[in-house]
Amino acid sequence: MTNSIQEIADADFILATGTNTFDAHPVIGIQVKKAVAKGAVLAVVDPRLTDSAKLAEYHLQIKPGTDIALLNGFANVIIEEGLYNKTFVEERTEDFDAFKETVAKYTPDYVSEVTGVSADLIREAARGYAKAKNSTILYTMGITQHVCGTHNVFSTTNLALLTGHIGKESSGVNPLRGQNNVQGACDMGALPVVFPGYQPVAVEANRQKFAVAWGVEKMPDKPGLTVGELIESAGNSIKALYIMGENPVMSDPDADQVLHELESLDFLVVQDIFLTETAQFADVVLPAASFAEKDGTFSNTERRVQLVRKAIEPIGDSKPDWEIICLISDAMGYPMNYASPEEIMSEISSVTPSYGGINYERLEQGSLQWPCPNADHPGTKFLHKDKFVRGLGKFQAVEHIPPNEIPDEEYQLVLSTGRRRYHYHTGTMTQRTGALEVFYPEEYLEISSADAEKFGICDGDKVKVTSRRGQVEVAAQVSERVTPGLVFTSFQYPDVPINRVTNPARDPIAKIPEYKVCAVKVEKVS
Amino acid sequence: MANVILTINGKEIVVKAGTTVLDAAQEAGFFIPTFCHDPLNPGFGACRICVVEIKGARTLVASCCTEVAHGMVVETESPAVVEARKTIIELLLANHPADCLTCDKNGDCRLQDYAYRYDIRGSSFRGEKHNYPIDDSNPYIIRDMNKCILCGRCVRTCEQVQDRQVINFAFRGFNTKVAPAMDTELAESDCVSCARCLVVCPVGALSYKNLAGKARAYEIRKEPVTCPFCDAGCRFDLNYKGEKVIGVTAKESGEGRPLCLKGRLGLELLYVDKPLTPMLKKDDRFVEVSWAEVLGMDNVLKKLIELKSN
Amino acid sequence: MVANVTLTIDGIRITVPKGSTVLEAAEKAGIFIPTFCHDPELSKPGACRICVVEIPGMRNLPASCVTEAMEGMVVYSASPAVIEARKTNLELLLANHPEDCLTCNKNGDCRLQEYAYYYGVKYGAFKGEKHRYPLEDDNPFIVRDMNKCILCGKCVRMCEEVQGNNVLNFAFRGFNALVTPAMNSKYSDTEISNCVFCGNCISVCPVGALSEKDMLGKARRWEVKKVTTTCPYCGVGCQFDLNVKDNKVLGVTSTDGDVNGRALCVKGRFGYGFIHHPDRLTTPLIKKDGKFVEATWTEAIKLVAEKLGDIKAKDGPDAIGILSSARVTNEENYLMNKLARAVIGTNNIDHCARL
Ligand code: SF4
Ligand code: SF4
Ligand code: SF4
Ligand code: SF4
Ligand code: SF4
Ligand code: SF4
Ligand code: FES
Ligand code: FES
Secondary structure, three states: OOOOOOOOHOOEEEEHHHHHHHHHHHHHHHHHHHHHHHOOOOEEEOOOOHHHHHOOEEOOOOOOOOOOHHHHHHHHHHOOOOOOHHHHHHEEEHHHHHHHHHHHHOOOHHHHHHHOOHHHHHHHHHHHHHHHOOEEEEOHHHHHHOOOHHHHHHHHHHHHHHHHHHHHHEEEEEEEEOOHHHHHHHHHOOOOOHHHHHOOOOHHHHHHHHHHHHOOOOOOOOOOOOHHHHOOOOOOEEOOEEEEOHHHHHHHHHHHHHHHHHHOOOOOEEOOOOOOOOOHHHEEEEOOOHHHHOOOOEEEEOEEEEOOOOOOOOOOOOOOOOHHHHHHHHHHHOOOOOOOOOHHHHHHHHHHHHOOOOOOOHHHOOEOOOOOOOOOOOOOOOOOOEEEOEEEOOOOOOOOOOOOOOOOOOOOOOEEOOOOOOHHHHHOHHHOOOOOOHHOOEEEEEEHHHHHHHOOOOOOOOEEEEEEEEEEEEEEEEOOOOOOOEEEOOOOOOOOOOHOOOOEEEOOOOOEEEOOEEEEEEEEEO | OEEEEEEEOEEEEEEEOEEEEEHHHHHOOOOOOOOOOOOOOOOOOEEEEEEEEOOOOOEEEEHHHOOOOOOOOEEEEHHHHHHHHHEEEEEEHOOOOOOOOOOOOOOOOOOHHHHHHHOHHHHHHHOOOOOOOEEOOOOOEEOOOOOOOOHHHHHHHOOOOOOOEEEEEOOHHHEEEEEHHHHHHHHHHOOOOHHHHHHHHOOOOOOEEOOOOOOHHEEEEEEEEEEEOOOOOOOEEEEEEEEEEEEEOOOOOOOOOOOOHHHHHHHHHOOOOOOOOOEEOOOOOEOOOHHHOOOOOHHHHHHHHHHHHO | OOOOOEEEEOOOOEEEOOEEEHHHHHHHHHOOOOOOOOOOOOOOOOOOOOOOOOOOOOOOEEEEHHOOOOOOOOOEEHHHHHHHHHHHHHHHHOOOOOOOOOOOOOOOOOHHHHHHHOOOOOOOOOOOOOOOOOOOOOOOEEEOOOOOOOOHHHHHHHHHHHHHHOOOOEOHHHHHHEEHHHHOOOOOOHHHHHOOOOOHHHOOOOOEEEEEHHHHHOOOOOEEEEEEEOOOOEEOEEEEEEEEEEEEEEEEEEEEOOHHHHEOOOOHHHHHHHHHOOOOOOOOOOEEEEEEEOOOHHHHHHHEEEHHHHHHHOOOHHHEEOOOOOOOOHHHHHHHHHHHHHHHOOOOOOOHHHO
């Protein structure tokens, strides 16, 4: 996030696109509600009538996968009506002309045709966003889980650059991260192309620096493979996988294929707190301790580093992940001698400039938001204040790209997947709480009454959802949350492994699969 | 001594012959509630809260006064046991004031602990209640016999010291109560305010007057001290609330230690910020006296001044 | 510059910014004033009147939480009249309160109990009619015992002003006054009540009227150790206290988190049950002939190190891939990245950020 969570409450206009905030990030939802209560205008872009959409002044109920068209339409209106921030565009951005040219054809009428949202609504929402004193954009997977995910992100940034709604308090572009420590995993270099602190492995000086810091001769220079590529190459160029705390069999698209690929590995190690669907395929399973059983830090979606404290001893013979990694490293001939996570953090801050001033002593006094380069630095509330990391903000002229798979004769409906409020990710944890799964025991498929009628389905019927890749069975819920043509479910129930159905087509840049759109047919099971 | 092998809750346990089932179970980490059992004065067996189920026995037995036997199979928390304990607690509560709200024992009371553990609501059993006046005639001890569960521990610990036997059971049935001879107030009895009975009382029937209303049990941090005034070396607790010592309480009187008022007051003078003026009984009435007098000897005071200046 | 005012409370002179309340001034001076309905984060109804003080020149005893501190004001926080008023207030509350501290889960952390003890108020000064509301415990998260409710209204305001769900409101009048969701429904009638089981109402209840269902009967307040930590679920990063007894996590209660204050969502507050779930892996497993067999750490680590070493030697470091995790700590991700790059010698490391 470029801003902090609490700044949201002071925004005057909130554009929430592709985020079911109240369900997926409830405590951020609190800030959104607070802002609305103080008079802010909320615009929600979502094909479904979610709780946030109900609260919104403008609900832009687009057809799935038409975000770019919509946002370009916003830009078109803002430029046409002279509502953009000319000073900001001149002083702090580049490539405005190309952008202007691209969005010229995205007139409200044209965009209305593509997205299904009325031209007037587009105009009004665009004006509201441009004119408000502090406008902020929130987005999550609804933006990124498309073949054009990266371009979707560009188009949100374009809007902020156009209006200067960035680099100030309560005003910016804010992706809300799904998992507790996605931010931290990225910060710490759990990525194929960068060392900790986003220092590219392609840069010789960086490789030098880490080779010295870690006391080895040289660092590999070949860029690594991404999750999807790693799994796809399993059995071919990839012979062994070591998976810690992830469950790709449940979370990856086209799950049947993933199973097949994992089975063809020479060696699979899975380290987790439960025997997950993925762990079943492992050669060795290492029992890890849960968050309650270890010390450490998480970095939240607003770059805030916070302490995790050990409350109880590890269950059974399990061990904290950091201890297990050290053991393996020792056994492979590279001793890792850390007495505690605190020691690891001091090493992190010595090689990661943005974490330079972060240590446990300070964290005991309170959390810190990076960049925090030195011990006297108070941390950073919002980014891009006077300048962008790369200098000038660059407009990225992007065109609407239709989803990889669109409905046809046979597969007439669009399936979108997401999260439920009472559950979390693949459900490994939330299905075992003794409370959450009790209240929300079963997954269902949301389907509009029009489609239900068309396909002869009643509320509560067991239905079969089939795509070109696979099928699952699930109970139907006839609901006004979805528009005709759209069905929705979550990926959080092992009983409904929906990723057998989803499309593994990926965004070519970020490599994120298109979970939000695939073509399916839905039939009643007799 | 020979060893005995028995099974408690499915776990095989080896203990010395002559051990009670209660001690064996506790040693093995199993919980058994007790009211009347005093480890320093065992073998009374009256309250029956400590019952367990022993395979082959016709009834539930009191674990505090049953010796282990070879091959014994014990269940400490079987449905029958739980049922029996629940009934005992219900009966006690039927005749117990609902006073935890302001009771000084709240948070350190066995009746309350066990009621919570076995989920017995105070109101589930309504019986006739006593309405005894609270005896606060003694300047150090408050007795609220409405809260007494008649476990008898106070009686037994008092009579352990020669020639004391200040209190005993009186009357019968619903009217049974623990009282000084002739059912007088404590001030009129031979009580020497040693506080032995306060140490063992499992409920809020006996409490320290100087601590009344000063702090809840869970706000108090206790630190043990040994009394420096005579060779018996009795042990006491400094009672801290925050950084302040609000009073001194007696610890268990093990190894023949008597516990006495002098020791406790001396420690209060030493540690408590503003100790209350002591009182002594003269001509059958308690009157305020000087510290020199209550502590008896000048040399004790001297010793005290020495200690304090260190 | 904010102007200051100086006032005297119980003989202590204290200077506070203009606009402060007498209660805030007293707190700053370290003087205790009881409160039920007041909460610094919520609006101030000034309704319960337990916080009254005496201010010469003012008629009646004003409620300190809604009385502005004025220059030269003289305040008595514990005069006989004040104590008398507070005692009567408590007696009236207790007249209509179950005598249930014996087993109440709030025992030890209850304002009604604390103040009753402090002012020496016992049950029974007024014999009042008592409510007999049924316990609302039909959902797995929250138990409501409206017999214990003292109608302070903090849950109502928490739900409205912080959580923004407007579930609760006052209904009926006089003796029958009740805090309830719309149409006297239950929390679990979510379509009517709009409740999302965040449990934020529990975090402000001063008595035992609202409690975490799973924590009932598990421990008394004074037996519990609280460990402040960060939520393991979503990226908001809420902080809360794990409540621990005998090496067991019994539940979650609010703390004052940097991001979330006391607010949490249903997952953070009620989703801790997985920690002690019987399915937890407790020992390393090695697959032999298609079946998992329990192994020691020494065996398992040796096998992993050997296999990875062999593959590295035979097929090169890039034949090994590592999936790190968005679930584990920074320190652990850092070590994984070091293991991949420095020990194995490959950049094949990623995690499921994209999924
Ligand atoms: S006063 Fe206390 S110790 Fe004595 S019999 Fe009663 S409950 Fe037992
Ligand atoms: S003696 Fe125990 S059960 Fe009785 S009122 Fe006091 S604390 Fe409650
Ligand atoms: S709410 Fe408070 S006063 Fe009421 S029973 Fe519970 S602990 Fe006692
Ligand atoms: S649980 Fe949350 S939503 Fe429900 S009443 Fe309480 S504060 Fe409101
Ligand atoms: S339930 Fe608790 S917070 Fe709500 S009004 Fe009653 S006492 Fe106050
Ligand atoms: S409490 Fe809820 S909103 Fe907060 S971090 Fe946890 S899952 Fe996210
Ligand atoms: S404790 Fe055994 S009978 Fe009382
Ligand atoms: S706390 Fe002041 S009126 Fe309730």
